[in-house]
Amino acid sequence: xxxxxxxxxxxxxxxxxxxxxxxxxxxxxxxxxxxxxxxxxxxxxxxxxxxxxxxxxxxxxxxxxxxxxxxxxxxxxxxxxxxxxxxxxxxxxxxxxxxxxxxxxxxxxxxxxxxxxxxxxxxxxxxxxxxxxxxxxxxxxxxxxxxxxxxxxxxxxxxxxxxxxxxxxxxxxxxxxxxxxxxxxxxxxxxxxxxxxxxxxxxxxxxxxxxxxxxxxxx
Numbered sequence: 270x271x272x273x274x275x276x277x278x279x280x281x282x283x284x285x286x287x288x289x290x291x292x293x294x295x296x297x298x299x300x301x302x303x304x305x306x307x308x309x310x311x312x313x314x315x316x317x318x319x320x321x322x323x324x325x326x327x328x329x330x331x332x333x334x335x336x337x338x339x340x341x342x343x344x345x346x347x348x349x350x351x352x353x354x355x356x357x358x359x360x361x362x363x364x365x366x367x368x369x370x371x372x373x374x375x376x377x378x379x380x381x382x383x384x385x386x387x388x389x390x391x392x393x394x395x396x397x398x399x400x401x402x403x404x405x406x407x408x409x410x411x412x413x414x415x416x417x418x419x420x421x422x423x424x425x426x427x428x429x430x431x432x433x434x435x436x437x438x439x440x441x442x443x444x445x446x447x448x449x450x451x452x453x454x455x456x457x458x459x460x461x462x463x464x465x466x467x468x469x470x471x472x473x474x475x476x477x478x479x480x481x482x483x484x485x486x487x488x
Contacts (some may be wrong), residue, residue, distance in 0.1 A: 270292065283362065295307035295311070295414060295418070295419050295423075295428075296438050298414060298417060298418065299414060300388055301372060301375055301408070302372070302386060303410055303414075305368055306320070306386050306388075306461045307428075308365065308368060308427060309365065309368075309369070310356075310425070311428070312361075312362065312365055313335070313359050313361075314428065314429040314452060315337065316340075316350075316351060316355065316423045316429070317403040317406070318340040318341050318342045318350070318351065319337045319340055319350060319355060320386065320425075321341045321384070321386060321400045321402075321406075322337070322338075322339040322340050322341040322384070322400055323335065323337065323384065323386065323446045324381065324382060324384055324385065325373060325379055325380065325381050325383050325384075325385055326381035326382060327385075328369055328373070328385065330366055330367075330369070331458060332412045333360055333362075333366040334359065334360055334361065334364065335358070335361055336357075336358040336359075337350070337355065337356050337357055337358070337359075338356060339356075340356075341400045341401075344402065346400070352453065353390075359375050369385070369421045373385075377389075377398060378397075378398055383398065384398065384399065384400045384401075386400075387399065387400065387401065388400070388401055399415050400407065403425070407424060407425075408441065411423045411424065411425075414427075447475065
């Protein structure tokens with residue numbers, strides 16, 4: 270997926286982002302699991318295949334890091350992602366790390382192998398909660414929230430593009446590439462520019478602060 274052609278592509282991003290309306294309200298509605306999920310995904314906009322494969326063993330509160338080591342796709346876990354950059358370790362702003370820590374205290378299964386955002390029901394076969402199906406989540410959660418918030422359209426793609434549009438105002442284009450986990454920027458001057466971790470973290474922190482300024486996450 271290419272977001273950043275300075276002319277046509279950027280127009281498409283802005284148009285699709287606008288379809289989601291005020292997506293920031295997602296961090297204040299629904300169940301605790303979903304509020305934390307949307308806050309995370311509006312700070313580090315993971316692809317759903319990355320988001321739903323996250324386990325508690327991937328979260329290190331003291332270091333404030335979260336590692337993407339697998340992806341979930343069509344009912345299976347894979348040891349690779351859509352791009353080589355998809356499998357990565359990201360640094361979390363302090364507030365977001367605290368939110369995840371609180372969710373771990375509340376969630377049904379905080380064990381290391383458990384999925385951070387697991388199904389509400391246990392599998393009949395394994396008797397364990399498993400990773401969420403992206404299609405099911407769109408139908409059962411995102412569609413309902415879109416209706417509740419009067420959003421014309423709500424999908425993970427729209428969410429990622431909305432956050433990409435927001436992030437461009439808070440950091441550099443290279444920072445946005447790092448946040449989204451893209452391999453390339455379709456702009457010659459940026460193809461070989463090295464990502465600056467401190468700069469990326471600053472951008473993420475600003476985005477998280479904006480989400481945190483909304484109603485309480487776990488209230």
